[in-house]
Amino acid sequence: MSKRKKNLEKVIQQCQKTLDKIEEELAKPEPKLTLYDIEMGNFDEVPRAILREAKREIKIMMQILDKNEYMPDYTYPLIDSYSIDTELCDLLFETKIIYEKYT
Known part of the structure; x- marks a missing residue:
């Protein structure tokens, strides 16, 4: 297998891993946050709107x-x-870095 093909396979695996994690996160019940919670950052999840957009973009990347x-x-x-x-945010950044490095 050529080096380029291996690199692309690595990108695809990373993207799929990230998509799986996004799906897992989106399957959880949405937390009830007040405006104060949002403004003060009193939550430890990536906002769902960002997750849905990341999911769409990662599919395009693949x-x-x-x-x-x-x-x-x-x-x-x-x-x-x-x-x-x-952890999910770290994974999203890592996925973009791997995509940028290996494609």
């Missing part, structure tokens, strides 16, 4: 597999959200 043709931008809302120190 199809295109070329950073010159498509780069996701779901990380920008993550940086602005209060959930930057979560």
